[in-house]
Amino acid sequence: MIGIVNYGAGNIFSLTSALSRLGITYGMINSEDEFDQYSHIIIPGVGHAGAAMDKLNKSGLVDKIRSLTKPVLGICVGMQLLTDHSEEGDATLTSIIPLQTKLFDKELGIKIPHMGWNNVEIKNNSLFEGVENQTQFYFVHSYFIEYNPIFGIATADYGQEYSAAIQKDNFYGVQFHPEKSGAAGERLLLNFSNLK
Amino acid sequence: MLSKRIIPCLDVKDGRTVKGVNFVDLKDAGDPVELAWQYAQQGADELVFLDITATHERRKTMIEMVKSVARQLNIPFTIGGGITEIADAEALLNAGADKISINSAAVKNPQLIADLAKVFGRQFVVVAVDTKLVNGKNMVHLNGGRLITELETEQWIKQAEDLGAGEILLTSMDHDGTKQGFDCNLLQTISQMINIPVIASGGAGSIEHFTEVFTTTGVDAALAASVFHFGEIPIPVLKNELKKHNIPVRL
Known part of the structure; x- marks a missing residue:
């Protein structure tokens, strides 16, 4: 069962709708102890990375997220929050993955x-099992995570090559929106829910 | 490579899809949720819903429709029509809309663009502009082309970009409903002038019109309604044809 970190940043209706269509059960995480109820964690996020980090800090869940050992997936700004720093709002982020946004x-x-x-x-x-290389996904963003050969598990090309997806241990991030990326995006969400 | 987007536009009145020919003489073309799902299956890259309901209950009806669409649809969609304040946009975002489109509300209150961009991010804010050629000048029009403003189209679009618009949906009222092709000259001018994506709208009648707009202008997407709703141009056929012209599309 997937727990969605509910820190007030963005549109999670589309995400929960996609999970429902896939038959994946989910719940909302509002406090530290609620993480224990779920096998997989999603950090959603839309909008301004600095503002999103402020909200995540206020939720008091950052230390708990850092300590997780179960699969975690950050989506869009949720992915960027996993990095060290974002130029958007000159924001210090969770530093779970040592990269720059x-x-x-x-x-x-x-x-x-x-x-x-x-x-x-x-x-x-x-995470991309059953998804053909060069499949298209839906992106909406002005800030990007630099490409890094150690943590990069997928890249996209927009002016330059950058990270479309990253991974460090149990922490995953995707810059695109799987919940808006047709059948391929749904497959990715299903793959995530099956990660051990 | 970033694909050029094909966007069917659905006009919605009281929860049902309608399409105006030159924005008058409405025809009912079906249930929005079902149409949306069919378009996603066909390979539409995105959808735009324009709410043309005038009644008091409009907002509530629209939110319910947006939720129903978001439950079914696995591609992005934009909602336009009647959005005049932050609260309208927020309700649509929470119901699952990916973007909102504002038109006359932005003309009347340009600060709305900046406010929306600040709260939701500029990627959420599409500014729709209806333009018509008057005495050799491209002038912004409101109310489906009936009401001329004092704004010149090029200047207004530049201002909208500066205020925080994430995308421009440009409809040529001279071309809309004519099926004689997009206004490629103006679209190229605008596309070169700004640094945010442009959606071409108004005048699509044949596959060649889409090829033309993507090969002769820098627009990022093309929007049409009736040619899609009445099956005159099936989206898979359109995209295959675009691909033959080396236009990047998602197949």
Whole structure:
């Protein structure tokens, strides 16, 4: 059963709808002791990373999240929160994965936000099991996580190669929105729910 | 590579889908939830719902519809129509909308763009602009093209971008409903002028019109209604044709 960290950042109706369609049960996590009821944890997030981190700090759940050993998936801004720092609001984040979240550079001739369906170059990882390499996922973001060969499990290309998905131990993050990415996104959510 | 998006637009009145030809003479084209699901199956990249309900109960009806759509749909969708304040947008976000589109409310109160972008992020805020050529100038119009404003289209769009719009939905009222093709000249001008995505709208009548707009302009997406609703252009056929022209699409 998936627990969704309910810290007030963004639209979780679409996420819970996707889980329901997949027959995956879920609940909301509002306090530290509620983490124990769930086998898998999702950190959602939409909007401003600095503002989202403020809310997560106020929820008092950051230390507990850092100590988790069960599978954790951060989605979009939820993924960015796993990194050290974001240029959005010059925010110090959870530092679970030692990476930087940066603003896209419009000097590269790209429109910002990066909005729409883009191909994802997938490394062999159980999160993407059954998903063909170069499958397209739906992205909406202005800030990105730098590519890193150690923690990167998938990349996308928008002006430059960057992290579409990252992993460190039991912590996973995806920059795209699996709940909005058609059948491939639903498969990814299902794969996550099956991670040991 | 980032794909060019194909976006069917569904006009919704009292929870039912309708399509205006030149925004008059409405026809009922079905149940929005069912239509949305069918479009997702066909390979639509995104959907736009425009609420044209005028009644008092509008907001409540729309929220229920948005929830029903979000429960079924696994692609993103935008809601437009009647959004005048933060609370409207927040209710739609919580019901599962990915983006909201504002038009006349932004013209009347440009600060609304900045306020929405600040609270929800600019990726949530689409500014829809209806434009018409008047005495050689592109002028912003309201009320489905009936009411001219003092704003020149290019300037207004630039201002909207500066205020925090995440995307521009540009409808040429001279082309809308004519099925004679998109206004490629204006769309190229706008697309070059700003650094946020542009959705082309108004005038789609054939597959060639989509090919034309994507090969001759820098727009990121193309929106149409009746050619999709009445099955004149099946989306899989359209996308295969675009691919043949080396236009990146999601198949």
